[in-house]
Amino acid sequence: MTAIVRTLDEILIAPAHPGRGATQEYFLNMGPQHPIAHGSLRVILLLDGETIRKVIPVPGYVHRGIEKMCEHLNYRQIIHLTDRMDYLSALMNNWAVARTVEKAAGIEINDRIESIRTIMAELQRIQSHALWWGVLGMDLGAFTAFLYSFRDREIIGEIFEETIGARLTMNYIQPGGVMYDITPDFTAKVKKVLAYMKRMVEEYDTLLSGNVILQERLRGVGILSEKRAVSLGCTGPVLRAAGLAYDLRKVEPYGAYEKAQFDVVVGTTGDCWDRYYVRIEEMRQSIRIIEQLIDDIPAGPTMVTKFNTKIKLPVGRYYNHVETARGVLGVFIYSDGGDKPYRLHFRSPSFNNMWAITKIAPGWRIADMIAIQSSLDLVIPDIDR
Amino acid sequence: MGLVTDRLPGLLEPMPGGSILITSVDAIINWSRANSLWPLAFGTKCCAIEMLMATGAPHQDMARFGAEVARQTPRQADLMVIAGAIVKKMAPRMRLLYEQMAQPRYVIATGSCAISGGPFMYNSYTIVRGADEIVPVDVYVPGCPPRPEAFFWGLLALQKLIKSGESIRHPGIRKKPVLAAMPQGITADEIKQQLRTLLEKENTIDIENEANNRSWAQKVDQWTQKI
Numbered sequence: 001m002t003a004i005v006r007t008l009d010e011i012l013i014a015p016a017h018p019g020r021g022a023t024q025e026y027f028l029n030m031g032p033q034h035p036i037a038h039g040s041l042r043v044i045l046l047l048d049g050e051t052i053r054k055v056i057p058v059p060g061y062v063h064r065g066i067e068k069m070c071e072h073l074n075y076r077q078i079i080h081l082t083d084r085m086d087y088l089s090a091l092m093n094n095w096a097v098a099r100t101v102e103k104a105a106g107i108e109i110n111d112r113i114e115s116i117r118t119i120m121a122e123l124q125r126i127q128s129h130a131l132w133w134g135v136l137g138m139d140l141g142a143f144t145a146f147l148y149s150f151r152d153r154e155i156i157g158e159i160f161e162e163t164i165g166a167r168l169t170m171n172y173i174q175p176g177g178v179m180y181d182i183t184p185d186f187t188a189k190v191k192k193v194l195a196y197m198k199r200m201v202e203e204y205d206t207l208l209s210g211n212v213i214l215q216e217r218l219r220g221v222g223i224l225s226e227k228r229a230v231s232l233g234c235t236g237p238v239l240r241a242a243g244l245a246y247d248l249r250k251v252e253p254y255g256a257y258e259k260a261q262f263d264v265v266v267g268t269t270g271d272c273w274d275r276y277y278v279r280i281e282e283m284r285q286s287i288r289i290i291e292q293l294i295d296d297i298p299a300g301p302t303m304v305t306k307f308n309t310k311i312k313l314p315v316g317r318y319y320n321h322v323e324t325a326r327g328v329l330g331v332f333i334y335s336d337g338g339d340k341p342y343r344l345h346f347r348s349p350s351f352n353n354m355w356a357i358t359k360i361a362p363g364w365r366i367a368d369m370i371a372i373q374s375s376l377d378l379v380i381p382d383i384d385r
Numbered sequence: 386m387g388l389v390t391d392r393l394p395g396l397l398e399p400m401p402g403g404s405i406l407i408t409s410v411d412a413i414i415n416w417s418r419a420n421s422l423w424p425l426a427f428g429t430k431c432c433a434i435e436m437l438m439a440t441g442a443p444h445q446d447m448a449r450f451g452a453e454v455a456r457q458t459p460r461q462a463d464l465m466v467i468a469g470a471i472v473k474k475m476a477p478r479m480r481l482l483y484e485q486m487a488q489p490r491y492v493i494a495t496g497s498c499a500i501s502g503g504p505f506m507y508n509s510y511t512i513v514r515g516a517d518e519i520v521p522v523d524v525y526v527p528g529c530p531p532r533p534e535a536f537f538w539g540l541l542a543l544q545k546l547i548k549s550g551e552s553i554r555h556p557g558i559r560k561k562p563v564l565a566a567m568p569q570g571i572t573a574d575e576i577k578q579q580l581r582t583l584l585e586k587e588n589t590i591d592i593e594n595e596a597n598n599r600s601w602a603q604k605v606d607q608w609t610q611k612i
């Protein structure tokens with residue numbers, strides 16, 4: 001046997017023919033069990049070295065068939081399944097179905113119900129964004145952020161526990177009203193929490209936003225242009241970070257949003273940093289909305305229909321939507337005149353936002369994939385349903 | 386102050402120049418296993434927020450029970466917390482994760498989805514009705530989702546199970562699974578109080594005083610006289 005020893009020049013200088021030394025593309029499987037997935041989303045990456053060439057998301061690992069199940073349940077029973085779609089904004093999911101059914105059945109809602117719904121939804125938006133902030137920090141290696149955000153999540157959660165009786169799956173907003181009235185000291189407690197959260201949002205900002213590592217990892221990474229965001233159907237903070245001021249609370253106001261003054265937060269470039277800062281700023285706007293509404297909650301009943309009456313929708317197709325913490329949640333109901341929907345479809349925000357990674361991740365390194373996917377704030381059960 | 390820990394399984398024997406601990410190897414192995422569970426960060430649904438994230442957070446600190454080291458890879462974990470619904474597409478992956486975990490391995494099924502399918506039990510064409518169809522479950526924690534305190538209740542049940550579990554002569558012995566449901570009508574404050582006493586008061590041993598305890602010395606004297 002003979003062994004030919006190559007000289008240093010042979011090793012270092014690029015080979016003459018293209019086959020040798022050329023890089024090879026390969027597939028990497030990310031998920032379904034992966035800490036970044038926050039659930040079980042599988043993403044197949046086509047890599048060239050460390051550079052991402054192509055992203056193929058494979059959803060369906062938590063698909064429970066909620067839409068099909070809804071066909072067997074009446075309109076009040078559907079509400080409890082919507083909690084389990086996007087569990088971080090469960091109240092807003094409830095609201096989307098309740099609003100569609102109310103509009104279709106012609107149920108008039110009084111101002112008290114609208115006010116309570118709006119306050120609760122905004123409290124949950126703060127909670128959801130705070131949790132996202134902590135989890136983004138954890139994904140990028142800053143564990144402290146997680147500890148701070150979960151401390152404050154519990155403080156808002158105490159209000160939910162006292163009024164609603166649940167911490168996560170609320171089942172609170174029903175067609176025709178809300179399940180329970182607010183407690184007598186609700187106003188005082190919410191004010192206390194708001195005063196606390198106001199300081200805490202500033203603390204979040206000073207704790208993490210100015211961090212050099214975070215800025216380096218988020219600024220200019222994963223740019224999603226306004227045109228592309230619209231063509232992909234992205235909504236919520238992802239679309240607003242791209243520069244389009246589309247917020248259903250402002251565009252077609254529902255609930256008590258018309259009474260409140262607030263700004264639609266808009267980014268400039270559509271990179272991960274804009275998506276980060278839009279959410280920080282939205283927490284401040286949500287606090288502003290609640291502060292305006294909390295003082296004068298109108299009097300009246302909290303349920304305008306009888307509790308156990310069957311709601312029947314006239315034959316037809318109905319669509320309505322609300323702005324959840326992640327974007328536009330649309331509910332489409334095809335009714336055949338009965339008390340159950342013939343077909344029910346959810347247009348969930350996370351599903352459309354997920355496809356943004358296929359367009360913005362290619363070209364970036366695999367470490368940037370973590371920042372990109374985390375900044376989109378995907379909730380996997382909302383994608384799969 | 387003594388050690389804020391579980392009661393050490395064994396006797397403290399006073400000796401000139403210090404004291405030694407007498408115990409059986411089984412007892413001390415099971416004791417250390419029960420108090421250093423490393424959970425796998427495996428969450429599929431809403432329960433993951435409550436079971437794996439909120440319990441690790443400062444408000445309910447899982448580190449008090451020695452189970453806070455959540456690992457992302459199954460090879461470093463020995464406790465699988467099934468938090469959420471398991472669907473047919475996920476089931477083979479979950480089985481694979483379970484088989485990759487180091488032995489001895491334990492499974493806690495939290496939430497009604499993991500126990501029976503929960504709210505998706507009827508009319509769903511994808512759900513696996515109970516995680517125990519795929520992996521052997523040790524402790525069931527009911528709730529939708531369970532409170533973090535309820536999860537701790539289940540964790541303590543698992544610790545008891547491990548301590549009375551396998552021995553060197555009978556390896557791989559498994560106790561029957563238990564349902565760690567909290568008593569009805571119990572309030573969150575009562576649970577917190579119970580957990581606090583369990584952690585701080587009853588299970589504190591003061592090594593210096595225990596060694597100098599006269600009753601212990603008498604016992605040891607009797608024991609030596611018998612020999």
